[in-house]
Amino acid sequence: MRRLRTTRSIRDLVRENEVGPANLIAPYFIVPGAGKREPIASMPGIDRLSVDLMAQEAAQLQELGLAGVLLFGLPEEKDEIGSSAWDPDGPVQLAVQAIKAAAPELTVVTDVCMCEYTTHGHCGVIGPRGDVDNDETLDLLSRTAISHAAAGADAVAPSDMMDGRVGVLRAALDEEDFTDTAIIAYSAKFASAFYGPFRDAADSAPQPDGHIKEDRRGYQMDPANAREAVREAVLDVEEGADIVMVKPGLPYLDIVRQVRDAVPTPVAVYNVSGEYSMLKAAAASGYLDERSAVAESLLAMRRAGADIIFTYHAKDFASWNQ
Numbered sequence: 001m002r003r004l005r006t007t008r009s010i011r012d013l014v015r016e017n018e019v020g021p022a023n024l025i026a027p028y029f030i031v032p033g034a035g036k037r038e039p040i041a042s043m044p045g046i047d048r049l050s051v052d053l054m055a056q057e058a059a060q061l062q063e064l065g066l067a068g069v070l071l072f073g074l075p076e077e078k079d080e081i082g083s084s085a086w087d088p089d090g091p092v093q094l095a096v097q098a099i100k101a102a103a104p105e106l107t108v109v110t111d112v113c114m115c116e117y118t119t120h121g122h123c124g125v126i127g128p129r130g131d132v133d134n135d136e137t138l139d140l141l142s143r144t145a146i147s148h149a150a151a152g153a154d155a156v157a158p159s160d161m162m163d164g165r166v167g168v169l170r171a172a173l174d175e176e177d178f179t180d181t182a183i184i185a186y187s188a189k190f191a192s193a194f195y196g197p198f199r200d201a202a203d204s205a206p207q208p209d210g211h212i213k214e215d216r217r218g219y220q221m222d223p224a225n226a227r228e229a230v231r232e233a234v235l236d237v238e239e240g241a242d243i244v245m246v247k248p249g250l251p252y253l254d255i256v257r258q259v260r261d262a263v264p265t266p267v268a269v270y271n272v273s274g275e276y277s278m279l280k281a282a283a284a285s286g287y288l289d290e291r292s293a294v295a296e297s298l299l300a301m302r303r304a305g306a307d308i309i310f311t312y313h314a315k316d317f318a319s320w321n322q
Ligand SMILES: [Zn+2]
Pocket: 113, 114, 115, 116, 122, 123, 159, 160
């Protein structure tokens, strides 16, 4: 086997997978106001940005050849049902417009969920039993997705894990003539400990209060299950998802491969905040070389079958490869 490993050019000739900026989407957290850059303590190198600074950032990302951005919003006000999620002047809606003006080549994806907008931090409306009411939530998700499409988003990405939401969003978008807005479904989103830093970043940790459940295990997937993940992805494709996603990434590469083999659509993977912060901490302590560990991690996700990688390493990785 070593014959094909002897020189760099031979290794290049026989390489099976590659990863580059064109495969990557960078997530961002948008705050209200102007001139705001707020570092996130648990995610070194990642800042929450106001719309104006996001627009400047987007121009740099386009220059670096990155495929796109994924936007999360931190609203001024939260309430029980998360009604600021569909505010046409919300941080995400304004950021979409600003990015489209500053960096028209970038693909703009918006996260569609209620947890950043609800006072209790759950991904939908709370029903009488203290858990999220699936069907009541669908209408709110539709309103949110339509507001993102109206702002100019190329794709909406529902991350709520409500049953039936892809079909409902597709119908709602089509009804409003947003037939070109794609849906990237967080199809297999596991109830993972690796989301910890994100909940700091997006201020979206569930707030247990009286009868309200303290975690999301009632709607996110059990980390023990793989067949169920495939079922989720197949259902989302049937409902009209253009792209399906597996989240988290590195601990779930077996799921990426199984989903890749089961559906005809492109597959995305979300290299989540905990994976990012773990690697940053190890690099800061001198335990790992950051650049090579990031490159190897992203390549592993491509090898597992991901066409698209959502990753906080995107900008760094692209700038190291200039
Ligand atoms: Zn959520």
